[in-house]
Amino acid sequence: MINTKAILAAAAVFATTFAGASVAETRITYKSAKAGTSYYQMGVQIAEAMKAGSNGEVIVTIEEGQGSVQNVMEVRARGADYVFTTPPVLVRLAQGGKAMFKDKSDPAFDDIRALFPIPSLTMHFVMSADSGVTDFAGLEGKSILLGKGSFGAREGAKYLKIFGLEGKVEIADAELSNAVAALKNGQIDGFVTAGSWPAPNVVEAAASTGVSVLSLNDEQVAMTKRTRLVIPAGTYAGQDEDIVTTSLPVVTYTTTKMDDDTAYQLTKTYWESKGEMASAAAWWGGVDTDLMSNITGKIHPGAIRYYEEAGVALDDAQK
Incomplete structure (x- = not known):
């Protein structure tokens, strides 16, 4: 029952x-x-x-x-x-x-x-050690990969313009995913990337090729109208000093x-x-x-x- x-x-x-x-x-x-x-x-x-x-x-x-x-x-x-x-x-x-x-x-x-x-989305201007570029003035006449459609690409193009480098830098026609290989092969002198730091592609480039990540001075930071950010020394291979750059908070x-x-x-x-x-x-x-x-x-x-x-x-x- x-x-x-x-x-x-x-x-x-x-x-x-x-x-x-x-x-x-x-x-x-x-x-x-x-x-x-x-x-x-x-x-x-x-x-x-x-x-x-x-x-x-x-x-x-x-x-x-x-x-x-x-x-x-x-x-x-x-x-x-x-x-x-x-x-x-x-x-x-x-x-x-x-x-x-x-x-x-x-x-x-x-x-x-x-x-x-x-x-934060952090800007990196990454130049090969062989290029000899250590500041933005040295970008004139160099080949830079900006990528396409990303925040980093738009921001990188903006910085070249406001720093008086528009038309004075050769912009490589390639995807950012090819940046490290192109840098290793000497096809470009540098690339621009934005993302969290340490950025994986910058880590790879620094370890395999040797790079210089450019710093901005206080006047340049102010010109970008972005947030100042410091990447501590030692973040990337061969980086002996702090890198002053800009960021977009998230x-x-x-x-x-x-x-x-x-x-x-x-x-x-x-x-x-x-x-x-x-x-x-x-x-x-x-x-x-x-x-x-x-x-x-x-x-x-x-x-x-x-x-x-x-x-x-x-x-x-x-x-």
């Missing part, structure tokens, strides 16, 4: 247990960059760190991004689980309805809130739809896991709380709770 009461009681226990498990698990969608890039790999590392650091309570799914602008645009249709990366300047433009966001304003942009900084964001506890947990786990992530990938070594000054907009209240507990100073505009 079937014991109906026993079955119902067991079902109730199962339902309660299942509900408790589902409540304990938080699922996040992390929109990063194109697959195969360093920023996509950073997203994978963050997902692994969140799972480990939260004892499986936070599960992060990585989505391939099609660009920082698109990451911001998707805020309009996403929910409380949406986390994405983008430079702070794009958030500011979106909230002001300017530039690429002109005529595309949306109230959802005003709800964007920062969580934590990640490695930050991880969510919106006010995310509850405070989840934002707190994400932020706390990120910072507590950063040391372990750095042991696996050197680009995390350049991230510390000094980068918090790159966040020019508001920070999520849940993240603010963590920063206050950790004694990280925030300015009024971030609160």
Whole structure:
């Protein structure tokens, strides 16, 4: 004879247990960059760190991004689980309805809130040792590979123009993926790349060919209107001095739809896991709380709770 009461009681226990498990698990969608890039790999590392650091309570799914602008645009249709990366300047433009966001304003942009900084897009002007080039004036008459369509290519072309080198440098017609091989073969004198540091292609070039990564002086940094960044001596083979260059800060964001506890947990786990992530990938070594000054907009209240507990100073505009 079937014991109906026993079955119902067991079902109730199962339902309660299942509900408790589902409540304990938080699922996040992390929109990063194109697959195969360093920023996509950073997203994978963050997902692994969140799972480990939260004892499986936070599960992060990585989505391939099609660009920082698109990451911001998707805020309009996403929910409380949406986390994405983008430079702070794009958030500011979106909230002001300017530039690429002109005529595309949306109230959802005003709800964007920062969580934590990640490695910045860092400019590298890499010249072969054989070229003898050690400063920007020496680029005249040299062959440089800028690549095509990337932030680094656009930024590199801009710097050549503002430093008075437009038309005085031969621009190689090749993809950036061929830069190291072309440098080794003497087909080019140098290349320009932007990404987290240490940059893998610069590491390879420095170890195999010998390179000089150019530094900018304070006047040149000011002319670029970018953020000054110092790559410490010893980062690349043969680099005996600090490299002064520029960067475009990148930050991880969510919106006010995310509850405070989840934002707190994400932020706390990120910072507590950063040391372990750095042991696996050197680009995390350049991230510390000094980068918090790159966040020019508001920070999520849940993240603010963590920063206050950790004694990280925030300015009024971030609160």
